[in-house]
Amino acid sequence: MNLTEYIRxxxxxxxxxxxxxxxxxxxxxxTNREIVRIMVDAGVDLIELQIPFSEPIADGPVxxxxxxxxxQQGTHVADCxxxxxxxxxxxxxxxxxxxYYNILFSRKVDNFCRExxxxxxxxxxxxxxxxxxxxxxxxxxxxFHLSPILLMTINSSPERLRLIAKAGEGFFYCVAxxxxxxxxxxxxxxxxDFIQRCHKATNLPLAVGLGISKREDFEFLQGKVDxxxxxxxxxxxxxxxxxxxxxxxxxxxR
Amino acid sequence: MSTDGYYGRFGGAFIPEILVATLSQLKKEFYAAKNNxxxxxxxxxLMSSYSCRPTPLTFAxxxxxxxxxxxxxxxxxxxxxTGAHKANNxxxxxxxxxxxxxSRVIAExxxxxxxxxxxxxxxxxxxxxxxYMGEVDVERQRPNVFWMEQLGATVVPVRDGTRILKDAxxxxxxxxxxxxxxxxxxxxxxxxxxxxPEMVAYFxxxxxxxxxxxxxxxxxxxxxxxxxxVGGGSNALGIFTEFLKDKQVELHGVEAGGxxxxxxxxxxxxxxxxxxxGVAQGYKTFFLEDEEGQMKETHSxxxxxxxxxxxxxxxxxxxTGRILFHxxxxxxxxxxxxxxMKKEGLIPALESAxxxxxxxxxxxxxxxxxxxxxxxxxRGDKDIFTIADALGDDQWKEFIKQKAKSYESY
Numbered sequence: 098m099n100l101t102e103y104i105r106x107x108x109x110x111x112x113x114x115x116x117x118x119x120x121x122x123x124x125x126x127x128t129n130r131e132i133v134r135i136m137v138d139a140g141v142d143l144i145e146l147q148i149p150f151s152e153p154i155a156d157g158p159v160x161x162x163x164x165x166x167x168x169q170q171g172t173h174v175a176d177c178x179x180x181x182x183x184x185x186x187x188x189x190x191x192x193x194x195x196x197y198y199n200i201l202f203s204r205k206v207d208n209f210c211r212e213x214x215x216x217x218x219x220x221x222x223x224x225x226x227x228x229x230x231x232x233x234x235x236x237x238x239x240x241f242h243l244s245p246i247l248l249m250t251i252n253s254s255p256e257r258l259r260l261i262a263k264a265g266e267g268f269f270y271c272v273a274x275x276x277x278x279x280x281x282x283x284x285x286x287x288x289x290d291f292i293q294r295c296h297k298a299t300n301l302p303l304a305v306g307l308g309i310s311k312r313e314d315f316e317f318l319q320g321k322v323d324x325x326x327x328x329x330x331x332x333x334x335x336x337x338x339x340x341x342x343x344x345x346x347x348x349x350x351r
Numbered sequence: 352m353s354t355d356g357y358y359g360r361f362g363g364a365f366i367p368e369i370l371v372a373t374l375s376q377l378k379k380e381f382y383a384a385k386n387n388x389x390x391x392x393x394x395x396x397l398m399s400s401y402s403c404r405p406t407p408l409t410f411a412x413x414x415x416x417x418x419x420x421x422x423x424x425x426x427x428x429x430x431x432x433t434g435a436h437k438a439n440n441x442x443x444x445x446x447x448x449x450x451x452x453x454s455r456v457i458a459e460x461x462x463x464x465x466x467x468x469x470x471x472x473x474x475x476x477x478x479x480x481x482x483y484m485g486e487v488d489v490e491r492q493r494p495n496v497f498w499m500e501q502l503g504a505t506v507v508p509v510r511d512g513t514r515i516l517k518d519a520x521x522x523x524x525x526x527x528x529x530x531x532x533x534x535x536x537x538x539x540x541x542x543x544x545x546x547x548p549e550m551v552a553y554f555x556x557x558x559x560x561x562x563x564x565x566x567x568x569x570x571x572x573x574x575x576x577x578x579x580x581v582g583g584g585s586n587a588l589g590i591f592t593e594f595l596k597d598k599q600v601e602l603h604g605v606e607a608g609g610x611x612x613x614x615x616x617x618x619x620x621x622x623x624x625x626x627x628x629g630v631a632q633g634y635k636t637f638f639l640e641d642e643e644g645q646m647k648e649t650h651s652x653x654x655x656x657x658x659x660x661x662x663x664x665x666x667x668x669x670x671t672g673r674i675l676f677h678x679x680x681x682x683x684x685x686x687x688x689x690x691x692m693k694k695e696g697l698i699p700a701l702e703s704a705x706x707x708x709x710x711x712x713x714x715x716x717x718x719x720x721x722x723x724x725x726x727x728x729x730r731g732d733k734d735i736f737t738i739a740d741a742l743g744d745d746q747w748k749e750f751i752k753q754k755a756k757s758y759e760s761y
Binding site: 154157158165174199226227230254257276277 | 355363364365366367368369371372373511512517521524525528529530531627629630631632633635640642643644645646
C-alpha cells in the first residue's frame, strides 16, 4: 500500500490524521525510541524523522537547537538510517525522513534515496529543494519508491501550485503561514482560502503544518485537510515535562 | 555568464518554497534595472555624491622602489563612505528597495562593515533596519555594533550554531521568510541564492570599471596582475569582472590561510584541499564541510573572511582556471599590514591585507615593467583592537586598562 492509499484508508475511520516529528539523536536515540513508542501508542498516524543539519534555514529556534545539540553529540547520517530501519520495522505506520538537501547531496542523491528505501522510509521532506532545482531529487525518489513530499505555501500562485501538484507524490505539505517552524499560527479565513487553493491544485491528500499545538487547531483543520502536522510543540512539551507530559499532550489533542 | 543563476555547476537557488515568489520579484526588479542604462547612471551619480567614487588609484612608489620588482598600484576602496567596498552593493540594493516599495531592510554582517553600510543606507533612505550578527562577532567588533545602533539599526546577536557570519545569514533568511512583504534582504556578498551573486557582482563591478579607465589614463595600458582578498568574494568580483575578457590580465584571489592550510584552522575554500562541493545557505559552491555535509568551523584573524562558503561565480572561475587562488596566513597578514602602514601610510583592513600579503611576496620576483594592482577593499581603523593585540602594543594595553578603570568608578 503506498502512502496515499494508507492515508485514504485511515481517513475512513478518522476525521483527521496526525503526523508528528522528532529530531534524530536529540536528546539521544534511546529517548527517541521511547518517544516513538509513545507517539504510536497515542494513535499518531505518520512520523517525520529529521536528520540533523548544521544550517537548518527553514526551522525556528526550538528545532534549530535540537539539530545543533544532536550534532554536538556526534549524530551521523548512518545512525539516523539505522534508527529509521528499526522503527519502520517495528511499527505499522509510515515514517518519513525530513532533512536538508546537503545531506542528500553529500551522500549522492541516488545513494541516499537507495539507502532510505532500504531502511523502510515511505517518503522524504526536503524544504530547501524547490521545483527548479529538483530534477535529480525527484527522479531518485521515483527510482527508489519514495514519495517526495512537496511544500505548498500561502504565497504560491495557483499556477505554481499546479506545477507543484504535478511533481509531488503521497501528499502535500501545506505551509499555513510565512516564517519558520515554531511560532503559533492563527487560523483565519485566509487559511481556509489557501487550503481551498491547494485542493483545487491536487486530488492527493493535504497536510497542514507550522505552528500547530492545540486541540482547537485540530478542530479547525478537521474536515478541511487530511493530516495535521505537529513539530516544535512536541519538543517543547517533552523538554518541559518529559514522557508523561508528552503522553497526555498527545492524548489531549484528539 | 549565467543561465538561471548557474555558473558552470555552481550557484542556483536552493530556497524554501515560501521564498520563491519573493526571489522572482527581486529578479524581475533587478533585471529591469540592469537593462535600463539610466539606472546605472543613477547609481554612479549616487555613489559620487554620497560616497567617494571614483575611488583613487594610488601608485605605491615606496613599495615599488623597495621591493625592486613590479610596479604596484593600490585601488582605494577604503575611501568609500563607511570605509569599505561594501557601500557599493548596499547603495545599489537600496535603490532597488525603493523601486520595490519595501520599507524595511535586514542584513547579516561578520566584521560589521556590511552592517554599518546597510544601517547607513537605511538611515539615508528612511528604511527600518535590523542587522543579524553572530554573537562571537558582536564581541570582537563592538565599535561597529556601536555605529550600527547609533545609525538607528537594531542589532540582533545570533546565539545559535557557530555564532558567526553563516549563522547570521541563516537568521536573516528566517526573518525574510516571514517578513518578505515589507522587507528586503540586503545580502552583503556575491553568495546566496540567485540573483544575489549576479546582483552583488554587478554593483561591485564599478570598482573594475573605474580601474580600467584609471589605468588607461595613467599607464596607457591594462595591468598585468590584479590581487584581491576573498571572503564571500564581492570585492574580488568587483575588481575582476571588468577584466575577465582581457585574458592577458592575471587575476589572483587571496583567501584566509588562518593558522596555516594544514592546521584545519583557516577559511580557504578554494586554495586548500579542504573545500568540498555542497549546498547550503541557498546555493551550491565549495564549502568547508565534513564528509556528511555538516559545516565546519572556520578561522581567520579577519572577521570578514572567515566565511564557510564562497561565491559560486568564483568557484566556477577557479575551475575554468581564469582566476588563481592563494592563501595568506594570519601572521603574514599582520606583517603585510605593518609594511603598508610604514612604507605607504596606508591602513588596509585585515581582510584587504591578505591581498597585500600575497601580492607583496610576488612583487620582487617580477620584472620592473610588470604592473600589479592590489584592491584595498577596506580601511583598518575598525580593526584597532585586533591589530593592537596582534602587534602586542603595550601602550595600547595600558590605555585600555586605564579606560576600563575609569568606567568602573561610575
